[in-house]
Amino acid sequence: MLDRAATTDRPILDVLTERWSTRLFDATTPIDEDALASALEAARWSPSASNTQPWRFIVARRGTDAHAEIVESLIGFNQAWAADAAALVVFVAVTELDGKPLRWASYDVGQAAAHFTVQAHANGLYTHQMGGFNADRIAASFSLAPELRPLTVTTVGTLGDYASASEKVQERESAPRTRRPVSDSVLLDA
Numbered sequence: 001m002l003d004r005a006a007t008t009d010r011p012i013l014d015v016l017t018e019r020w021s022t023r024l025f026d027a028t029t030p031i032d033e034d035a036l037a038s039a040l041e042a043a044r045w046s047p048s049a050s051n052t053q054p055w056r057f058i059v060a061r062r063g064t065d066a067h068a069e070i071v072e073s074l075i076g077f078n079q080a081w082a083a084d085a086a087a088l089v090v091f092v093a094v095t096e097l098d099g100k101p102l103r104w105a106s107y108d109v110g111q112a113a114a115h116f117t118v119q120a121h122a123n124g125l126y127t128h129q130m131g132g133f134n135a136d137r138i139a140a141s142f143s144l145a146p147e148l149r150p151l152t153v154t155t156v157g158t159l160g161d162y163a164s165a166s167e168k169v170q171e172r173e174s175a176p177r178t179r180r181p182v183s184d185s186v187l188l189d190a
Helices: 014-018 033-044 065-073 078-084 105-122 135-141 167-174
Strands: 055-061 087-094 126-130 148-157
Touching (some): 014 105, 033 055, 033 105, 065 078, 065 087, 065 135, 078 126, 078 148, 078 167, 087 105, 105 126, 135 148
Antiparallel strands (some): 055 087, 087 148
16 A cells, blocks of 8 residues: 655644545446445535535446546546546536526535545545546537536546556656645735
8 A cells, every 4th residue: 555645734634634646446346335425425515605506426437338438538648547446426517507607616516526535535435536538528428518517527446556557657656745835825824
C-alpha cells in the first residue's frame, strides 16, 4: 500500500490528509454498493445555493455499456487507466431552472463532488476526478437536456496493485504530492 498522506502546514482531518487522486484501481473487484450509496448520500447533503440542488449523477458500473461509453469519452491518458475503476460517476450541473440561469450551479456541483470524494474515501473507496473528457459526447450519449452540463467524471473503486501498473501510472502514483502555500492563494487577509 502506498503512503500518499499529505504533509500539511496545519492539522486537518485525517480523511483529507489521506485522500489522493489515484490512477490505480483493481480491475476485478466490484464496487462496494453500500460505500457508493453513502458517497452519493454525502453528495446529496452538500451545501446548495437556495437549496436548488443543481447536481445530477450518471453512475455507471464496470461491465455496463454506460461505463464503456464514458471510458470512450475520456481524453488522452485518462483512457489508459480509468476503465479499471469499478464505477464511473459523471457529475452533471443543472444550469438553469424555470428558464433562469443558476449562477452557482457549477460551484454547488463541485461541492457535491467533493463531498462524494471525501465520503468515498472514508468508506474505503478511492477516487479520481477528471476534467479530461468530451462533455458533448457524454451529453449526446445519455440524451441530456440542453440545461444539463457534464462537469467532471470521477473514477471510484478499490485500490489496485502498484507493482502491476504500467510504468507511466507508477511514475504518476509515486510523484511527490505538492500544493502551493496558503499564502499564495489568499488574495487578502485583513
